[in-house]
Amino acid sequence: MKDLNIYMCGVGGQGIGLLAEAMLRACHKAGYDVKGVDTHGLAQRGGTVISHLRIGKKIHTPLIPSGKANIVIALERLEGARAASEMLIEGGKVIFYDAQYQTIGNRLGKFKYPTLDELEKSVKAKKGESVRVFEEELSDPRMQNIVIIKKMIELEWIPGLSVKIVSEALAELMHVKTLEKNLELIKQ
Amino acid sequence: MKKFYEQLTDKQPWQGLFMGNHAVARAMLEAGVKVITSYPGSPTPEIAEALNSVPQEMRDFHFEWATNEKVATEIAFGSSINGNMSVVFFKSVGLNVAADSLVQLGLLNLTGGLVVILGDDPGANSSQNEQDNRHFARMSYIPVMEPATPSEAYKMFLEAAKLSKKHQMPIILRLTTHVCHAKELITFGAIGESKVFKSEFDIKNGHYLPITKTVFPLKKKAMEKLDLIKKESERSPFNRVYAPFDCEEINGKKLGIISSSMPALSVMENIDNSGNAVDLLQINFSYPLPETMIADYLKEKDEVIIIEELDRIMEYEIKSLAFDRNIKCRILTRKTHDDIMGELTSERTWDILSGHWPEVFESGIKPVTQPFANPRIPQMCPGCGHRSAFHAIKQALPKGTITVGDIGCHSLGFFEPYNMGEMLLSMGHSNGTAAGLTIGNEKRKVLAFIGDSTFFHAGLPAIINAVLYDHDFTLVIMENGTTAMTGHQPHAGSGEIGEKISIDKLLESIGVKFIRRVDTYQQSKLTEYIKESLDHKGFSVVIASHPCMLKFMKQQRRKEGFVQKHVEIDQNKCKRHLTCIEDFGCPSFVKNENGSITVNEDLCIGDGSCRPTCPVSAIDFKKEAR
Numbered sequence: 001m002k003d004l005n006i007y008m009c010g011v012g013g014q015g016i017g018l019l020a021e022a023m024l025r026a027c028h029k030a031g032y033d034v035k036g037v038d039t040h041g042l043a044q045r046g047g048t049v050i051s052h053l054r055i056g057k058k059i060h061t062p063l064i065p066s067g068k069a070n071i072v073i074a075l076e077r078l079e080g081a082r083a084a085s086e087m088l089i090e091g092g093k094v095i096f097y098d099a100q101y102q103t104i105g106n107r108l109g110k111f112k113y114p115t116l117d118e119l120e121k122s123v124k125a126k127k128g129e130s131v132r133v134f135e136e137e138l139s140d141p142r143m144q145n146i147v148i149i150k151k152m153i154e155l156e157w158i159p160g161l162s163v164k165i166v167s168e169a170l171a172e173l174m175h176v177k178t179l180e181k182n183l184e185l186i187k188q
Numbered sequence: 189m190k191k192f193y194e195q196l197t198d199k200q201p202w203q204g205l206f207m208g209n210h211a212v213a214r215a216m217l218e219a220g221v222k223v224i225t226s227y228p229g230s231p232t233p234e235i236a237e238a239l240n241s242v243p244q245e246m247r248d249f250h251f252e253w254a255t256n257e258k259v260a261t262e263i264a265f266g267s268s269i270n271g272n273m274s275v276v277f278f279k280s281v282g283l284n285v286a287a288d289s290l291v292q293l294g295l296l297n298l299t300g301g302l303v304v305i306l307g308d309d310p311g312a313n314s315s316q317n318e319q320d321n322r323h324f325a326r327m328s329y330i331p332v333m334e335p336a337t338p339s340e341a342y343k344m345f346l347e348a349a350k351l352s353k354k355h356q357m358p359i360i361l362r363l364t365t366h367v368c369h370a371k372e373l374i375t376f377g378a379i380g381e382s383k384v385f386k387s388e389f390d391i392k393n394g395h396y397l398p399i400t401k402t403v404f405p406l407k408k409k410a411m412e413k414l415d416l417i418k419k420e421s422e423r424s425p426f427n428r429v430y431a432p433f434d435c436e437e438i439n440g441k442k443l444g445i446i447s448s449s450m451p452a453l454s455v456m457e458n459i460d461n462s463g464n465a466v467d468l469l470q471i472n473f474s475y476p477l478p479e480t481m482i483a484d485y486l487k488e489k490d491e492v493i494i495i496e497e498l499d500r501i502m503e504y505e506i507k508s509l510a511f512d513r514n515i516k517c518r519i520l521t522r523k524t525h526d527d528i529m530g531e532l533t534s535e536r537t538w539d540i541l542s543g544h545w546p547e548v549f550e551s552g553i554k555p556v557t558q559p560f561a562n563p564r565i566p567q568m569c570p571g572c573g574h575r576s577a578f579h580a581i582k583q584a585l586p587k588g589t590i591t592v593g594d595i596g597c598h599s600l601g602f603f604e605p606y607n608m609g610e611m612l613l614s615m616g617h618s619n620g621t622a623a624g625l626t627i628g629n630e631k632r633k634v635l636a637f638i639g640d641s642t643f644f645h646a647g648l649p650a651i652i653n654a655v656l657y658d659h660d661f662t663l664v665i666m667e668n669g670t671t672a673m674t675g676h677q678p679h680a681g682s683g684e685i686g687e688k689i690s691i692d693k694l695l696e697s698i699g700v701k702f703i704r705r706v707d708t709y710q711q712s713k714l715t716e717y718i719k720e721s722l723d724h725k726g727f728s729v730v731i732a733s734h735p736c737m738l739k740f741m742k743q744q745r746r747k748e749g750f751v752q753k754h755v756e757i758d759q760n761k762c763k764r765h766l767t768c769i770e771d772f773g774c775p776s777f778v779k780n781e782n783g784s785i786t787v788n789e790d791l792c793i794g795d796g797s798c799r800p801t802c803p804v805s806a807i808d809f810k811k812e813a814r
Contacts, residue, residue: 011564013791024371028205037370039313045600045673046775047566058460061453062370065535067555082560089555099790100778103564104604107769107779111562126556141790 003056004158005064007087010075011101012046018173019075019145020051023152025169027055030160037062048079055158071157075144076101081114084122084130093157094123097144098134131155146170146182153186163187193241199379208338208368212305212361213238214376215345216249220383221275222300223267224251225260227645228674229279230314231368232307236677248382253677253685256615256645257282261289261304268300269396271386273349277305279314283321285615285646292398293358294329294413295406299393300386301353303345304330304360310497311531313365316595316612318529320498325360325475329410331417332360332475333426334449335367339374340472344426346377351420356393357413364450364497366531418476427478429485430456431467438465438548444485445541447495448474448502454537455495461538464548474502479509486510486517493520493544497532520544565603570776571741571795573708573734574598574666578606579772579801580711581635581664581732584718589633590625594618594647596639597673597736598666605773609637616646623650623659633722634661641671641679643691655699658726662718665691667733676739695729702728709734709797741793753794754810757785761806772801 006023010016017038024036032055039050052064069087072094074080080096088094096119105111116132123130133151138144153161167183174182195204196214206214213235216224226236239251250267254260257278264276278286283306293302309315325332333348335341341363348359398406421427430452435442445468447455452470459466469485471478486492486506494503503521510519522528522540530536535554542549568575578601585591593599593609594617601608611621622636638647643665651663671677678684681691695703702724704717714732721728744750755776757768762785769777769785776792777785799807 012566013569025205028373033373034205035370035372037366039369045566045569045597046564048564060456060460061450061534062372063366063531063533065533065555067535067557078562079564082562085558085560087557101775101788101791102778103562104567104773104775105562105565107773107777108604109779114562122558 005069006053006071007064007069008051008073009079009083012049014075015145016049022169026166029165035059035062081119088126090126092128094130097148098132146185150186201378203375206374207371208341209234210238211338211342211374212345215342218377218379219349222249222272223274225254225263226277227257227260228671228677229282231365232277233674235277257286258289261286268298268302269389271388272300274302280308291328294410297356297393299356302358303348306362308364310364322501330358330360332362334362334472334474336449336453338370338372355413414476421473422478422481424473426472429469433465435467436465441490444489444492451495451497451532454534457534458538462549477505483513486515489517491518567775568600569738570791571737571793576711576797577708577732578608580714581718584715592618592622592636594638598637615642619650619654622661623654626660636663640667640681644680654727660726662721662728665731667731668736670736672736700729705731708732711800754789754792755807756810758806761804763804765803767801774798
């Protein structure tokens with residue numbers, strides 16, 4: 001398989017760390033060579049949080065060059081739009097959980113929060129494809145990352161990413177109780 | 189599945205996906221390190237996170253969060269001259285705090301060995317500058333190793349520990365942000381038999397008291413040790429050639445690149461992508477520079493580009509050695525000031541290479557990207573006590589008041605909508621800077637901020653100074669009971685290590701005459717205290733306290749039967765003053781297209797600190813959760 005650059009983003013507090021760690025481990029279990037890196041620091045306080053995951057044999061640096069992301073996984077709409085403009089490769093794919101977290105600039109009226117249409121247009125401008133994910137009845141917003149992983153399995157954008165492998169990866173990362181809740185969601 | 193600490197302390201060799209910081213912690217256990225000290229600072233705190241995951245009774249090492257980086261360095265020094273392998277680690281600018289003691293270490297015989305781990309921050313991802321600490325190493329006669337990957341960080345730590353012990357000298361392991369946080373599959377070795385703590389300090393191993401002329405034999409010895417280390421770097425496997433293609437001439441020229449650490453990875457990727465016969469000399473054991481190895485490489489090439497991140501250090505040294513040895517190779521370097529700034533990612537490195545050799549690294553094949561306007565500036569968390577503090581303090585400040593920021597979560601007060609804390613130098617600078625702003629200044633009030641961890645770290649000397657001279661300003665101590673910005677590490681006043689040291693009593697004992705303490709959620713009282721303190725002639729302190737709500741909520745959520753509360757806005761009462769959005773600025777509020785304000789329940793923690801800010805009392809706890 002060709003090398004794949006998977007760019008994950010969201011807002012501090014949304015659980016990008018878990019999403020990234022689960023994807024890293026799952027891709028490794030699926031037999032890929034993986035390299036990843038998270039951005040930390042100030043970004044944790046409600047700023048943009050980013051994690052890079054690169055799979056393939058000929059990868060050296062864990063950082064995805066701008067405009068070279070084959071897959072963007074966003075946990076929030078605006079961050080999905082940002083990644084589509086700045087990171088997505090031509091013909092790339094975007095999956096985003098449609099949580100909407102306004103920036104201070106949005107609330108002060110300096111910037112407009114992107115509409116669904118605007119996001120989709122910017123993906124189409126790169127001849128890409130976008131998938132919106134949203135669960136109306138989600139009991140806990142901290143499970144948005146699990147919902148998106150579930151969708152990633154269904155889409156088969158990463159060959160070999162299965163329910164079994166993801167479950168194994170998650171089992172390494174959480175307590176039994178949380179795991180049960182999350183697996184229930186994934187296996188639905 | 190094994191727990192994290194079980195993996196970390198597994199005596200047998202194993203393979204796993206690990207982060208750079210965690211890999212270095214594992215290496216410490218394999219190397220038999222006995223004493224490890226630090227002060228929290230990004231990008232290194234996860235080293236401690238790993239070490240602290242090991243239950244106390246299973247540890248055969250001592251780890252301690254020191255009051256600051258200088259104290260941490262001194263503890264590591266003390267334990268090393270007692271014969272124990274020791275480690276101190278901190279972030280880039282932490283070295284400035286440690287420097288007074290650290291610059292001495294190279295002069296002294298560190299019998300147990302001592303590795304200094306630096307978390308440098310090219311790109312200033314979480315720092316107030318992007319200082320290049322390779323300068324410090326040269327000033328202090330301390331060797332430097334610069335791993336490019338987590339695997340290499342692990343291996344280099346083991347080598348650094350070995351060399352440090354062998355030559356009884358400090359070694360710097362210089363990590364950068366994305367080496368600290370990168371993750372990959374690493375093959376670890378075994379952990380040997382546990383070593384005992386030693387107390388073998390003997391002055392005969394020294395001497396240890398450099399003063400006046402006694403400095404010279406110590407300095408001479410430091411330089412002789414560096415000569416020995418240079419032999420190690422000349423034959424080190426960490427310095428090697430990367431040549432994926434048979435290296436032929438291109439347009440009649442033999443071309444090479446010299447780079448180090450993470451930028452060398454960018455170069456490798458670019459060589460692969462170019463498909464052209466260029467090779468790379470990667471120098472990761474970078475000080476002392478392996479001069480012979482580099483000279484031999486240069487002699488074989490017609491042109492070499494030096495790709496290094498941040499300052500021109502390797503570049504000047506390589507040019508100098510080429511000049512001395514009369515080597516004819518043309519040495520090309522980064523051209524612009526911009527190239528001296530930020531991380532050398534692969535796309536930026538491509539541009540630099542392409543600038544010199546457009547036929548090898550073709551321009552114009554760059555992918556399309558558009559910069560995205562609408563930045564997401566970090567903010568204080570929902571419920572953060574600092575937000576209530578800034579909101580309340582703002583009401584009390586006369587026009588023209590100068591506000592001085594410091595380091596910590598409250599640095600975020602500089603951003604909209606608070607715009608408080610208008611300058612920043614370093615940890616604990618605020619009191620000194622504020623004092624300077626008061627001198628000869630009869631017109632404008634001065635108010636300084638400091639966090640509680642920073643208060644203990646480097647705040648006290650300037651506070652004592654302010655008391656002595658009775659400098660006329662108000663200090664607001666933004667107390668949240670933890671070192672929040674770096675991930676909730678304990679500090680002297682948090683009560684998690686030994687008995688809590690009381691800030692109030694400390695201030696009283698050094699003679700601060702005006703001290704007020706208030707919970708920041710009591711906003712009107714805080715406003716009143718600030719007014720009173722600014723009217724007070726001379727130095728005054730207001731302790732604006734509220735526990736870190738990020739930490740508090742994490743603890744609450746773990747409790748059985750926890751129910752998440754929220755606030756809601758009574759749309760019939762709301763008159764759209766927008767105070768909640770434009771002045772108080774909690775990120776949980778949403779401004780809808782029709783102008784109404786609602787609450788994003790994903791973010792709201794139901795703390796209710798916003799309630800007093802609404803002029804028409806439209807915000808209240810949501811009914812079903814009351």
